[in-house]
Amino acid sequence: MALFESAIGGVAVSVFDQAIKAGKYAAKEIRGAYSKTQHDQRVIAASKAYIENYLKWQCQIKIMPGLMKEPLDLEKIYTTVKLLDDESRRTFLGLEELEGEYRVRGKRGFGSGQAERLGGMEVANSKQFLMVLGGPGIGKSTFLRKIGLETLKKEGQIQRECIPVFLELKKFREEQIDIKQKIIQEFDKYRFPSAEALVDASLEQGKLLILFDGLDEVPSQTLNYAIEQIEDFVDRYDNNSFVASCRIAAYRSSFRRFTDVTIAEFDNGQIEQFIDRWFGSAEDEALGTAKKYRELLSQDNHEATKELAQTPLLLTFLCLVYDREQTLPSKRSTLYERALNIILHEWSAQKRIKRDPIYEGFHSELEKLLLAKIAYDSFKQDQLFFSKDYVTERITDFLSDTLDAPKYLNADEVLEAIEVQQGILVERATDAYSFSHLTLQEYLAALHVVETQMERELITEHLVDESWREVFLLVSGLMSNRSIQLFTAIDQQARAFIAPYPKLQKFVNWAAVNRVGASELSQRAAMLAIASAVSIGDTKAGGNIDGIPIHYLSKLDRARAIATDIVRASDPGDNTLSIISSANAVPIVRAIVDDIGIGDSISDHSAVGHFNNIHIDVRNAACSEHHLLNTHSLTMISAELSKHISIFPGRDAPFYALDEWVQQLKNIWIVALCLDQESVHFSYEEAEALQKYFYANELLIQCKEAAIRVSRSEWEALERRLLTMDDGAAE
Structure with a gap:
């Protein structure tokens, strides 16, 4: 026994020791010419080799x-x-129940939900x-x-x-x-x-x-x-x-x-454990590689990529990519294409699995186009789960309409081959199918859009539907050199949202011209974000901002948030975001006063303490060179805010006094921005149109980041027109 353990380092071999002593195996006729000691030594050597080779x-x-x-x-x-x-x-859940369960869960991935693990x-x-x-x-x-x-x-x-x-x-x-x-x-x-x-x-x-x-x-x-x-x-x-x-x-x-x-598919804890083990070398531990990768994968913009990590095979692929590049590619279309190919082809090939005879006439590119058609059709119908009949009907239609598809192919056999050999389509419940990963369904839907040149239809029907956001980003990557056509079409549709509203056109034009210095995209977005925040005082908001409850959600508040995202995406200086942050105090204060008005328990200290320092960012900005507002305006806002906060009437004051105090706060910003009350008072329809306009522009910028190649001159020409009333017709 000691010989085994010293040779193999702690691996238990008592079972081999028992085999040596086992009845028939220890009998003299088995040993032949060997003595018992020689026989035992031969078994020990063979056992050692067996264990070493298992390892x-x-x-x-x-x-x-x-x-x-x-x-x-x-x-x-x-x-x-x-x-x-x-x-x-x-599970015997129906399609509607599966859809409902997935929507309620609110997370990417079609995993096991609340099932016990x-x-x-x-x-x-x-x-x-x-x-x-x-x-x-x-x-x-x-x-x-x-x-x-x-x-x-x-x-x-x-x-x-x-x-x-x-x-x-x-x-x-x-x-x-x-x-x-x-x-x-x-x-x-x-x-x-x-x-x-x-x-x-x-x-x-x-x-x-x-x-x-x-x-x-x-x-x-x-x-x-x-x-x-x-x-x-x-x-x-x-x-x-x-x-x-x-x-x-x-x-x-x-x-x-x-x-x-x-x-079960990996949950977040298992994904983190895998990453920690993968990057567990002394060098990686010193560099904090695992921690950096976990944090990167947890960012909102990598949510779709992280869904792939629920499958160990694809998580291995993602770790290999990160190990080589120390980041995740911004061009996700290329990343997902490789992930899809791993599932469709490389994995079975590596395991030397004999492919179904059906694939002798059903080549891989044809299969990918079929899956893309199924992915797009179901996505368009807002169906993530579909019946077997739904799938086989589409397979039949696709094969009958494809010139080079073998005539002998049977839809049921094709579905079974895809399901068994590749697992890209999965039976989630009796007669209820879905794609293995939502991310791959989105990629395939995008592939169908590009292959069939349906970009215009995509924009017309789904531009402001956030469930299609990832599809847009992937389409941009798949269009390669043609992506500028997508950007231009998105810009045109964005303008169409505000075309019926003269006040919104005037609002956008104000942001494009009412500044000191050059008219950069980030500056235009910042002006619109600030003005939108100020205007929320007239539109009851909702949600939760910095722990302050707000009871009514407005389209305008969403518009303000998206405009701020455009600023971040445009890589501005810290001062710009500081001023936006100060302006965002207006809807927060509006919410506090509304809560006091309906009797919510908010103390003077809590109310004033929340925005007591909101002028600091503006004051700091006034002390540095900045081209968003002139220095005089910044200094004026800082002084006026400080003075105004000092005269907060207190929660026991009559509601009209509190309301008037908020209105005066709003007026400080209106004067500094060279606006008037009417120009920032929007109807619900105008606020909704403005939100769509901002969302389309923000998505356009993200699509640019997802594109494989964009002409510098073409992008700069388009960027000059974004968030302006210049539609480029004169160019």
Whole structure:
């Protein structure tokens, strides 16, 4: 025993020690001419080789050879697996219920929602017969390898004295499958004396843990026979332990004695654990690489990318990208295209899975266009979940209308091949399908828009629908050199929103001309953001700003927020944002006074304390060079704000006095901005149009960032017109 442990470093081998002493295997006729000591030494050497090779071949992970230079140690990157029981997997919710549940959850991803998650190793330790299900790249094979490793450890999580035997079922190609002979071959490789006798003895004692990996990878012509052989073998040697894995879409009938569980997609905690382990080297720890990556992935603009990280295969891809570039690409269309190709092609190719014969005539580009059509149609109908009939009808229509599509293809067979081999379409409940990731559905929908040149229709119908935002960004990336056409069309539609409202046109024109210095986009946006904030005093707002409750949400408040986002996207100086922040105090103070008026408990100290220093940002800005407002205006605002705050009437004052105080605060800004009361008093319809106008312009700027290439001269010409009444007709 000491020899094993000193040679292999703490790996438990008591089970091999027991095999040496096992009845038949220890018999003299098995030893032959060897003495008992010589026989034991041969078994020890073979056992050592068996364990070392398990660690070498089953515990070294190289998922994407094209990107990974060296394999990684399973122990270093393994992330805790969580499982869903069979009841959680077999849901009978209807399409409307699934849609409703997803919308209520309010998070990207079609995962398991509130279903209870079970610890993977705890389940594996407690179940003698276990079937592990999951989609492609979810970590089934890795989980089985880890179970085997924990079995070998001296104090592992699998508290069962067994020898793990890892069998890749894709190698079960023979017409006559002999599982016992496959196991014997595994031991024979490492020169166990009389491997057959060892296997017989171990099976009789219940000392084997057989890991059947990849039931879905068994060639289709031998699948039914392989299932029969596995079940018969389990029945014959049922004092041993068995774990099998299978892609969930290929699992048509339950193994009789097995407990079915499904690997859950990664949650935030698992994603963070994986990243911490991936970037766990001393150098990365010193640089804080994992922390930087986690923070980057958690930013709102990477929400769609983070959804991909729920699948370990794609999280590995994302870690490789970050490891190489130390950032995430702003051109997400390229990133998502590679992620889609990994799912559609590279993963199956790497695992050497024989593709369905259906793909002999149904080439990959044709398949991608089909998926793009399904993605766009369902997205347009605001359906994230759809029936099998819905999918097969679209497959049939697509194939019948495609000149080079093979005539023999059957829609049901195509759907099954896509579902089983790639998992890009997933059956979430009985007869209810969705794409594996919302992010990939958005990418495919964008691909359909570009391939069919439907950019104009996209803008006309969906420009201000925020659920289409990611699609717009991806379309921009996919259009390559043509993206300026998208930007111009968005600009035209944005102008159409305010065209019926002369007051809004005057408002926009005011921001374009009423400043000192050059008319930069960020300055125009800042002026509009400040004026919008001031005008909110006339429009009851809602939500929660800095902990101050506000009870009515206005379109104008949303417009003000979007205009501020445009300023940030235009990379202004700190002074600009400081002045906007001070102007934002107007709606906050309006809310405080409204709350006092309806009897909410807000103290004088709380009210005044919240905005007591709002003039400081303006005062600081007045002390530095700035081209948004002239220095005289800034100085005047700072002095007037300081004076006005000092005469706050207090919460016990009559409401009319409080209301008048707020109006005077608003007037300070109106005078400084060279406006009048009427010019910042908007109707609901005008406020709604202004919000749409700002949103379209902000989206346009983000689309520019997502584009692969934009001509500098063309962009500068367009940028000069944004947030102005100049439509470029004279150019």
